[in-house]
Structure formats: structure tokens, C-alpha cells
Amino acid sequence: MKKGVLLVNLGSPDSPTPKDVKKYLGEFLMDERVIDIPTIARAALVKGIILKTRPKQSAAAYQKIWWDEGSPLIVISERLQAKVQEQLDMPVGLAMRYGSMTIKKGLQALVDQGVEEVLLFPLYPQFAMATTETITVLAEELREAHFPNLKIESFPAFYNKPEYISVLSNSIKAYLQDKNYDYVLFSYHGVPERHIRKSDITKSHCKIDGSCCATPSKAHEFCYRHQCLEVTRLVAEKLGLEAGTFSTSFQSRLGFDPWLQPYTDRTIERLGKQGVKNMAIVTPAFVSDCLETLEEIAMEGQELFHEVGGNDFTTVPCLNDDQEWASLLATWVENWAKA
Template sequence: MKKGVLLVNLGSPDSPEPKDVKTYLDEFLMDPRVIDVPLWARTLLVKGIILNTRPKASAKAYKKIWWKEGSPLIVLSERLLDKVREQVNYPVALAMRYGSMTIKQGLQELVDQGCTHVKTIPLYPQFAMATTETIDVKVDELVAEFFPKLSIERTPAFYKRPDYIEVLSRSIAEKLEGLDYEHILFSYHGVPERHIRKSDISNGNCKMNGKCCFKKRSPQHEFCYRHQCEITTVNVAKQLGLKNGTYSTTFQSRLGFDPWLKPYTDRTIERMGKEGIKKMTIVTPAFVSDCLETLEEIAMEGEEIFHEVGGKEFTVIPCLNDRKDFAQVLANMINEWALNPKQSPSSQAATVEEM
């Protein structure tokens, strides 16, 4: 039995040109776990409307943040891969859920090295239907079709691992040192409210009012994205010693007219600026790699909104990216599994308190 690990991130267009952005958006938005409506409606929306209007605008946004080496998300993920490999004695490959760096290629790379047991690690601290679940489903499909002898071990959301919270808190503290700020916004990627309900394993106990997010030891929290975001904020705030009222949780990015998780980041930035907040800091813990959503939507558009309403200082804290200590967190997850594969990763490592 030879073990291997596949790290999986979101993905990126091959270039910031409209044709490549269109190809990427087509694959991404046609995923039924991203836009979870019937195929005919999804096809009409994506191929009939979005792909005829959005690629040019998105390409302009990608061009603003594109690096000489390529897509920031891809480059940073590859750098992270190198650092993880330095800290483990098992084959580790990298793949993207969307784009040309496919999961099939990543699995094949491990199989070619003789791996028969593969641990997949979605690079998302919090579980969501449109992130972690779609990776798990895609892996299952590929294994059934192309790698029937391959054994797969999934990784639970790692949002409350003590080592992850410690590293995330440290990355924030380093940027806050000497910084004069009035409010810290913890901005997470948004999802439609219906995604939370579809992931609810409690048969309807989720009331979407935020209260059940803070119930201790509720089994539904294992798949509740909103809970996991809220608790990430709580645990980091506790680690940093932040005072109540100096930080809050919001959700960015939304598509269509259905209700998404609230409060919205852009409207919160605007409201706080109008209320007199002059110095704001933003951290984006749903992303481990800086990408379009952090570098353009937050760092550029968010700052513009803040300045337009009277804000003065707008500081965006980088994602964990390729930090060596974050690579060590992933290495810890790998080594825990490799040393005792029959024990679930969530039970091997202690977790921080939910409140």
C-alpha cells in the first residue's frame, strides 16, 4: 500500500484573455453544485446570458491582478505545494477543480508514482457545497471511471484545527502590528442561502437566523458553511484578543437575485464608511490563496467603495498563500492520516472551542 496526497484548489483561466476566461466560466458556472438549478435553466442562464456578457468584464478584472508568472492562485498554489513536499515523505500532487490543471491529471500523477491510497485535501478551510463537495463528487466520478483500484480518503473541513487557527491568527497579527485600525472585517465568499439548507443534515433545524450557528456540538455544523465561517471569526478574534464591536463577519460575491448569505461585504464597507469608520482592515479566511476575489474584488473594488464614502485607510491582509507555517499545517494533516489512516483526521487533532 503506497499513500499519496492530492491538494485541490479552485482553478483559474489559462490566461486573462476573454476566450480563456469564457472557457473557464463555462466549466465553473455549469457545475450543478455552483449554480444548483435544473440543467435547462442553468444552460439558459450560463450559455444564453452570462457567457455572452461576462467574459470581457471578467477578463479586464483578471488582467488587473495577473502576474508575469501567471495566475496568482496557480502560482501561489504551486509554491505551497513545494513547501508541503519538503515536510512530508509521501508523494503530493496539485490539481484544480476547474481549468486545465485537472483533478484527473493530479490523480494520474500519483498513480504513476505507484500510489494506491490517496488523501484528497480541498484547500478550503470551511465546507461548502460549491467548493469542498464538488471536489469530492468529481473525485468519486473520476475514480469510478478511470481509477477503480484507487482508494480515496477525504479530508473534513479544517476551520477549527488549533494549528490552522494559530497560523491564520499569526498572519493577521503580523500585519496588524503597528497598524492603527478601527474595525476588522472578516469577509468570506458568499453562497446562496439555499446551499446552506441543502447541506443541512438536521432535517430543517437550520433557521438561517445565525443563532443555531453558535450552538455547541451540533452535528449539523459539520456541513454548515455559515457556522464554520462564524466560528472561524470567533476563534481568531479570541486568539488575537479582539474586543467586541471591533470586528465582524460578512460575505462577498453574489450572482443572480436569490438571497445570499448576509451581511454583504460591499454594503458593509459602504455603511461603515458612511458611519464614520476611517481605518478598516479586511481579512478573507475562506481563501487560502490570493485570487481574483481577494486581489480585485476586495483590494481594489472594496477600497474604492470605502474611499468614495469617506474612508481613509483600507488595509487588506494577504491570504495564507505559501507561508511555511501553513504548509506545516497541511503536512500535519498528511502525517496524521499516514500514521493512523483508520482514524478520521477530525478526531486525531484536538479542535479549538466553538465559543
């Protein structure tokens, strides 16, 4: 069987205009794995409230970070795809969960090249309902409806693979080696606490009480919080960071339900008030820089840090199209193809 791989990232509006941003946000926020409330209530919230105000605000944010070539996330993902393709003899496709670069188009492009077996590769180190799961579920729905003869296998979360931790740590070390910093904050995209409990396959382990993530359990295979904390622990160990000079936080909360804590903005504020002068911030929930890293962290986070007395605020780039990262992806795909 001819094999191929489909890299899948989050997605982006077609342009930083309120019209395109509204269309994108509508698709994103109506996903039942992003806002997991009953359909009627979700529609009332998204279409009746959020989409009346958020598109204009988000468009202004996108305009701050938009590149001449287009959306940073799309451009970076395409660069990564090209580097992976250079190292493989099989077709390497690219798709987005939301927006015009659909998973259906990505699968069709591979099928048109004669591919019969696809490695679906969500570009997320950690598992989450709103990232990995929504990609794999949609891909299976598309297979059943449009590609019944296509075999699809999903690459699992790779947050704790030693080779990934090594590549991530090398990237961070290389960027920070000439920087002056006294604290490293690992900021991950937040999710509602209920998502953690819903993903608990044991239905009893996850209590988000400060200890369950450190207690071995089958639940950790699908526990986003545990996986984030584990990335921080493993990278800090690899880099030799001393206790008290790093921590984990969560960004981008939405609404009034409890989300994973501590919150990144409040953590930046607290650390600045406590006397941290030079902060480096890493965002390991993303492999590609995007709105959340380029605007929310690099711009808003820096402004907040300066307001509370901080001096230097260094945002470490994501892995993006780093050659070592592209080579690792190619190696994983090759190993899959040979298995």
C-alpha cells in the first residue's frame, strides 16, 4: 500500500479582516470539543454573543502579527512541510482543523497521488479534546463519508518522547544562551478544568488537586494537564534549571468557567511584583508560532511585565521549521512506514 502523511495544525483566518476572522471563529468555537456545551446553548453563546464583538478585536490582534506572506502559522507550517518532504520519499500533506485548508482537502490531495494509507499527524505535543481529539474524530468521519478505502492511523501525543524533549531543549538553550534571564516561565494554552475530567479514562483519577498529575495512572495518556507539567519537568531537567527559577502556567482562557491554573497573565504580574527583572517565556503547547504566542505572549505579556517593574522579557520561538525538529518528524514518519 502506498503511504503518505498528513500534518495537521490548528488553522487561521484567510485574512486579518473582521469578516474572515468571524468566519474562522465561528467554525472554531462551534466545535463541540472546543466549547463542550449543548448545541443550542453553544450556538446562543457563540453566534448570539461572541461573534458580535470578538471578530473585530481578534482581527486587530491578527493585524499586529500578520506577515507579508500571510498567516504566520500557515507560512511556518508550510515551511515545515517542505523540510519534512525533502527527507521523505512519500507524499507529505498539510491541512488545518479550521479554515480553508481543510482536512478533507488534505486527504483528497494524498489520495489523488495514489496514497492508500495515511499517517495523520496532529502537530500538538500534548493530547487535548480541543486539539488532537477533534482532529482524529473529524478525520475518521471524513474517511467513512468520502474515503472508505483509505486507511488512517494517528500519531499519538509525543510530549514525553526523549527525542522530542531533546529537540525542544536544544532549541530553547540555543535561543537563550546569550540572553540575560533569571526566570523561565513555561506557558501552555489553557483548557477548562472539565475537559481534564472528561478525558479521564479511569473516571476517578483526575481531581486537579496538586497531586494527581504526579501520581502514576492510565489517565495520564489523555491528561493534558499532566502532559504539560511533564514537559516542563523534563525540559527543566534537561536544561539544568534550578528549583524556584521556573514554573508552569496556562494562557488564553475564555468565559467564566474554571480553567487550568495558574493563569499566565497573573503569573507574569506576580513574578514582576516579586522582583523578577529578566524573564524568558516558552510556549511548548505549540510547535508553530501563532496569534497566541506572537501577540498574546510576546506583545501583551511583555507590556504587562514592564508595567509591574520587569526589564527584559524574552519570548522563545516555537520549534517552527527548525531543521532538527523537521528531521525528527521525518524519522518518526519513516519508522511508522517501516513498521
